[in-house]
Amino acid sequence: MFRASPLRDLLALAAGLAAPCLAALALVPFRTGLSHTNAALVLVVVVVAVSALGSRTAGAVGALSAAACYDFFLTRPYGTFDITASADIETAVLLLAVGLIVSQLAARARRLEVFHVTDAEHLARIHRTAELAGSAHSVDTVVEHVCRELTGLLGLRACRFEYGTLLGRPPRLTEDGSVTVGRRSWDVDAVGWPDGEIELRAYCNGRYLGRFMLTPGPGPAASHEARLVAVTLADQTGSALAQAGPVGQG
Structure with a gap:
């Protein structure tokens, strides 16, 4: 925005x-x-x-x-x-x-x-990640790259990735770019990010493979468009994880 x-x-x-x-x-x-x-x-x-x-x-x-x-x-x-x-x-x-x-x-x-410039930057992030996912020898390389992209895209203070099972019920950035806290929808555009870490799950063909844990920075919340790009980057990570096969806990 x-x-x-x-x-x-x-x-x-x-x-x-x-x-x-x-x-x-x-x-x-x-x-x-x-x-x-x-x-x-x-x-x-x-x-x-x-x-x-x-x-x-x-x-x-x-x-x-x-x-x-x-x-x-x-x-x-x-x-x-x-x-x-x-x-x-x-x-x-x-x-x-x-x-x-x-x-x-x-x-x-x-x-x-x-908006046109911003769109070009978003497409560049997606393109860079797709190229890396197709050529990287280690899935950790893709995960680290996407963490950096998410940090810049969403204005995060920190970003980390959790492999494996889901623990707890933190606020969640969903597939449609909205944010939920528990069972409630959170109006991120009006009130900003919720407190604490926010999860962004990585899927491939409907199978959960891990999640990014996002710590928002002090600035305003990212636009809905930027959040949708973040979901796309998480999906690309999910595809890379699926192609790599089972991975260790990290």
């Missing part, structure tokens, strides 16, 4: 508020000879730039700021929020509407770009 940092969000909001005003001020010396449509287009470009770097909220703030600054600096009577010409009123309203629309589209495009 894409998460912008608080500092970036704050800077984007500040830019959304200030950048359109600075652009409008820069146009003040030319406002008598510059058409209001062209001035509005300049401000729209500024709003798009803010939205591409920040969030939807920053884009919306930028659109509101652009409409207000256009009114204050570039329409008669200058230096007030009054507009006397109907054409100027229409331009201000259109500037606000277009600014809001393009800000949302720009923010969405930025978020989709991040």
Whole structure:
């Protein structure tokens, strides 16, 4: 899941508020000879730039700021929020509407770009594990590799693998990417990981072969997409265990 940092969000909001005003001020010396449509287009470009770097909220703030600054600096009577010409009123309203629309589209495009990069990283993890599972001479090599992948993927503090029988009833990361605690479903997206270790079982053709014990790190819980990738990595481990035959306890 894409998460912008608080500092970036704050800077984007500040830019959304200030950048359109600075652009409008820069146009003040030319406002008598510059058409209001062209001035509005300049401000729209500024709003798009803010939205591409920040969030939807920053884009919306930028659109509101652009409409207000256009009114204050570039329409008669200058230096007030009054507009006397109907054409100027229409331009201000259109500037606000277009600014809001393009800000949302720009923010969405930025978020989709991040998702695309994340998807590529997920596929790379799965591909690396599949290659190793097919070529490694020791199943322990695969297990250690998947532990490292899970640690990076899920933001874990620690990860270990248990062969053999199930002991206890720790929280469990299930095949559909959800988390259960006992018989109850745990809303990991809303409240984060449950306390303690979380098990992720490795199967092959429905046969249980071992489990990863995951210790979450201090950050936010991984996205549902990342948890599904973790389940896929555990399944690849299960396949490698099945091909290797019986293994000793570890």
